Amino acid sequence: MGEVVLRRGLPGDFDAAVAVWRVASAARRDGRPSSPEQEARVRASLRKPDAFFVVADRHADAGVVVSMAVGMQGLAHDGAGPPSVGLCFISMVFVAPDRWDEGIGGRTVDAVLAEARSRGYDRAQLWTHADNRRAQRLYVGRGFRRSGREKDDDHGDLIVHYERRLGNERAEEAMRHDPSRSPSSCSVNSSPLPPHDQNEI
Ligand SMILES: CC(C)(COP(=O)(O)OP(=O)(O)OC[C@H]1O[C@@H](n2cnc3c(N)ncnc32)[C@H](O)[C@@H]1OP(=O)(O)O)[C@@H](O)C(=O)NCCC(=O)NCCS
Secondary structure (H helix, E strand, O other): OEEEEEEEOOOOHHHHHHHHHHHEEEOOOOOOOOEEEEHHHHHHHHOOOOOOEEEEEEEEEEEEEEEEEEEEEOOOOHHHHOOOEEEEEEEEEEEHHHHOOOOOHHHHHHHHHHHHHHHHOOEEEEEOOOOOHHHHHHHOOOOOEEEEEEOOOOOOOOEEEEEOOOOHHHHHHHHHHHHOOOOOOHHHHOOOEEEEEOOOO
């Protein structure tokens, strides 16, 4: 279906990223559109001073965004407390429905984790719906594990908590190809960091 290019999101990408969120969340909810309040919350998240996001562009058309994911400073007590040092909170992992099952979601999560590492975070967490098997399979494939925490979201739907350490990316990639290699380096952040003035990830 055509190659995509992952890059850091910029303020000029807000509308395109929100458009992907809108169609992907409707598809996940059997076509039910999201409310203006939900959209306002997404836009507010993107604008948070500590937030960063990644997008995938259709290779042939820079600016035609097909996926997004957001990272930001994790706060203690599920967002009610002070910043939790080293913790990156990942949210809003969305892929345009006509591009599902091409591996774009996995690459988008890889990119947001790489950006989190480059910002000095050493662990990541996220929540997803208990019935969202597709997302859960994606996160487990990206090294996330269930912490055991569960709660209801604002709509009374059960969500489950995932977390992982952010280790050495190269060692993890090598392990994916050769699982016999030791996982002992996973908690060490020694991968070369992409400079912030280069946009492509
Ligand atoms: C969840 C989502 C981001 C996945 O994006 P994607 O581009 O399809 O992801 P990938 O192609 O990288 O595939 C992810 C995994 O889902 C698996 N998968 C595909 N179809 C599946 C299905 N019907 N049931 C369970 N898993 C499925 C894939 O096989 C892949 O696992 P693998 O790497 O072990 O093979 C995308 O479906 C989406 O935007 N969904 C709506 C929004 C959403 O739920 N976001 C997550 C919020 S926490």
